Amino acid sequence: MTSDASPFLKGIHSSITAAAAAAALFLATAPVNAVSGGGLDYAGLDISNQDFSNGNYKGKDFTQVLAKATTFANSNLQGCRFYKAYLVNTNFEGADARGASFEDTSMDNANLKSINAAGAYFGQSLLDVKSLENGDFTDAQIPQKTLLQICERDDVKGTNPVTKADTRDSLMCL
Numbered sequence: 078m079t080s081d082a083s084p085f086l087k088g089i090h091s092s093i094t095a096a097a098a099a100a101a102l103f104l105a106t107a108p109v110n111a112v113s114g115g116g117l118d119y120a121g122l123d124i125s126n127q128d129f130s131n132g133n134y135k136g137k138d139f140t141q142v143l144a145k146a147t148t149f150a151n152s153n154l155q156g157c158r159f160y161k162a163y164l165v166n167t168n169f170e171g172a173d174a175r176g177a178s179f180e181d182t183s184m185d186n187a188n189l190k191s192i193n194a195a196g197a198y199f200g201q202s203l204l205d206v207k208s209l210e211n212g213d214f215t216d217a218q219i220p221q222k223t224l225l226q227i228c229e230r231d232d233v234k235g236t237n238p239v240t241k242a243d244t245r246d247s248l249m250c251l
Contacts, residue, residue, distance in 0.1 A: 146166040154172050159182055188206070
């Protein structure tokens, strides 16, 4: 602002500058609610011991979530991301997890009985789950070394009650 500008213009300039600074400060400190799949994400949260059963969480982001002893039984988890999630003692029985990502997770003692995990992505932690019985893993991405060990498990048996897929066949076990 030049020195010959009217006091009125100087006042407007100062007001605009102050408003812009206040807005920048507000936006820099405002909480950010991430959205994935049209709703609230759970990424990075501790949701341990909570009941998410029978819910619709399609497309939600559960990246690095702490979900110890949480239940997702009979829930819609299509396309969900559980990357680097802590899923110890978690219950996924009967869940629809088609296309979900379970890569680099901790799944010790997780229950995947009757899960529909067609097209899902898994890492070697799939070896640590409690049950794969009646699961549908058609077109699931599983590391080859892991798959060879999975096929040796006694609980790789049965038929998925929804898709009617044979568990061993869906995993392409010989």
